[in-house]
Amino acid sequence: MQRSYEGLEQRLTAYVNQPVDRVWSPWPLEASSIRQFCGMVEDANPAYWDETIAAESRFGRLIAPPHALMALAIDAWWLPAHQQAELDRVKASTAEAKARAVLAEYGMTTVTVVEREEEYFAPYGPGDGRIGRERRVTAISPVKQTKVGPGVFFTYEIDYFTERSDEPVARARNVTLIYEGGTR
Amino acid sequence: MTITESPTHRRSREWADVSVGEELEPLTFEVTRSTLAKDVVGTRDLYPIHHDHEFARANGARDIFLNTMWYQGLVGRFVNEWGGYESFLRRLSVQMQAHGCPGDVLTVRGTVTAVRRDEAGRGLIDIEVAIANRDRDDAVVAKVTVELAA
Numbered sequence: 262m263q264r265s266y267e268g269l270e271q272r273l274t275a276y277v278n279q280p281v282d283r284v285w286s287p288w289p290l291e292a293s294s295i296r297q298f299c300g301m302v303e304d305a306n307p308a309y310w311d312e313t314i315a316a317e318s319r320f321g322r323l324i325a326p327p328h329a330l331m332a333l334a335i336d337a338w339w340l341p342a343h344q345q346a347e348l349d350r351v352k353a354s355t356a357e358a359k360a361r362a363v364l365a366e367y368g369m370t371t372v373t374v375v376e377r378e379e380e381y382f383a384p385y386g387p388g389d390g391r392i393g394r395e396r397r398v399t400a401i402s403p404v405k406q407t408k409v410g411p412g413v414f415f416t417y418e419i420d421y422f423t424e425r426s427d428e429p430v431a432r433a434r435n436v437t438l439i440y441e442g443g444t445r
Numbered sequence: 446m447t448i449t450e451s452p453t454h455r456r457s458r459e460w461a462d463v464s465v466g467e468e469l470e471p472l473t474f475e476v477t478r479s480t481l482a483k484d485v486v487g488t489r490d491l492y493p494i495h496h497d498h499e500f501a502r503a504n505g506a507r508d509i510f511l512n513t514m515w516y517q518g519l520v521g522r523f524v525n526e527w528g529g530y531e532s533f534l535r536r537l538s539v540q541m542q543a544h545g546c547p548g549d550v551l552t553v554r555g556t557v558t559a560v561r562r563d564e565a566g567r568g569l570i571d572i573e574v575a576i577a578n579r580d581r582d583d584a585v586v587a588k589v590t591v592e593l594a595a
Contacts (some may be wrong), residue, residue, distance in 0.1 A: 301487030301515060302474075304522035305453040308530045314449050318456075319531050319594050327534050328521040332488035332514040371504050372492070374513040378538035409505035442504035 264367060264411070266404045272363050273401045273413075279356035283422065284348075286392040287337040290325060290423070295387070298329045320384050327381035330421050330431050334392040357398050357417060364439055367404075369412055371442030379433045383426075390424025399434075412440025457529035457594040460560070460568030469527045469555035469572065474519060476549045481509050488514040510544035520574055520587045523553045528570070531594035535569060543584040545576075551584070552577045568593045 299309050307314040308324050315323040325333060340348065352358055364370070385392075402414040414436055421431040448456065474480075485496050490512050493500040501509045516539050525532055545551060559571035569590050576585040 298487045298514075298518060299522075301480075301483040302518035302522050304518060304525070306522070306525050306530050307451040307454055308525075311449075311451065314451050314530065317448055320533075326518065326521050328517040328537050329514075331517070332490070335489045338489055338491040371494070373494070374541065376538065376540045377513050377517070378536070379517075380536050381534055384533065 266367065266411075269363070269367065270401075270403050273360055276356040276360035276363075277398050277401060279398070281355060281357075281395050281397050282351065283393040283395050284351060286334045286394075287340060287344075287348075289390050290333055290385070290387055290392060292323060292387045294333055295323075295325045295329065298326065298332050320386075322386055322388070324384045324386035327384065327431065328379065330379065330381075330392070331377070331433065334394050334421065355396070357396060360398055360401060360415070361439070364413065364415075368441040369439045371410075371412075371440050373409075373438050373440070374435060375414065375438050376436040377433065378435075379431055381431045383428070383430050385423050385425070385430045388425075393422040393424070395420045395422075407438060407440060409438075410441045412438050415439045451530060454526065455529040457531040458527065460570070460593040463557055463560050463570055463593070465557055465560060467557040469523065469557075472519075472523050472526070472553040474551045474553070476511065476545055476547055476551060478547045481511065481547060484511055484515045487518070488512060490514060506544050506546075508544070508546040510546050513539055513541060516541065516545075516576065516585050516587070519551075519553060519576070520589060523555060523574065524572060524589050524591050527555070528591050528593055533592045533594075534589060535567075535592050536590035537587065539585065539587045541585050543578060543581055545578060545584065549578045555589075 295309055396417055396419045398417045400416040404411055404413055416436045419433045420429045422429055495509055495512050498509055553576050555572045555574040558573050561569050569592055572589045574587040575583045578584040
C-alpha cells in the first residue's frame, strides 16, 4: 500500500531557515589529515606537501586544499562515549536533526548528495585549530517519486570557520536526496 | 630570492595567457576497491553506501561508489595541476549523475569557459569539468572558478 504524505510538507517547513549553533570538528586541522585526503586522489600539490615551497608561495605556509573542507570537518567515526553523547546532544537539538527525524517516520533515511557547491573565501591550513560549521536547512521539497524510491530534496547551507578567525573561510550549499531505500 | 622549484607543479599559469575554449590536459584514474578504501580513510566518510556492497545494492546502486568529497579532491587536483600550486579554487560545484564504482576507469576533461577579473581585481578562470565513466561522458560534472596568482 502506498504511504500518505499528507501534512508532511507543513511539518517540515517549520525547520527551514532556523538559527543554528556552530559545531566544531572533533580535532584540530593537521597535516596528516590533509595528506590522507590528497593521497586518496594522488594530489602532489606542493602547497599541501612541501613546507619550503609552501612557505615561499603566496600562501606563506602549508595550506589545506580548500575543497577538502567537508572531509576535514566531518564527524569522527568513533569517539569516547561521553564525547559522543555531548556531540549527539548538540546535533539532536538542531532543526536539521528534527526534520530528519520526521522524514525517518516515513522511512526516508537513505541519503545521497545530488549537488554540492562551495565558495572559498580564504586559505586555511595546519595551525588554524578546529573547523567550525554552521549548518542551516534552506529548503525541503515535497515528496518526489525518484528512480531509487520516494524521497525529498533536502537543501542546506554551511558556513565554515576556523579557530583562527571569526570570518568564515567558506560557504557550501548542499542538495541531497533523502529517500526510502530498498523500496524498488 | 631564489624560488625552490617543484618537481610536479609549475608555480602559476599566467592569467593573461589563458583563452576561452582552452582544454586542460585530460586525467585518467582507475577506480579499484582500494580506491574506495582510500576514499573512506581520506574523507572519514563511514556511510555504508561507500563501503558495504550489500547496503549499496539494497539502496539502488550497482555497487559501492565514490563519494562527493572524493570527486572534489580529484577535480581540485586536476585544476591545480593545470593552474599551478599558487592557483586557488574560489568556487566549486560538483554534480554526480552516475556512480563511480570499482572497475570503472574515469577520464577527467576540462574546458575554459571564461577569463575574467572580479571586483577585487583578482584574475579568475571559469572551467567546466566533465568526468566520464564507461557508460557516459558526463557521469560527474563540475564547475570551477580558480584564481591565478599572476
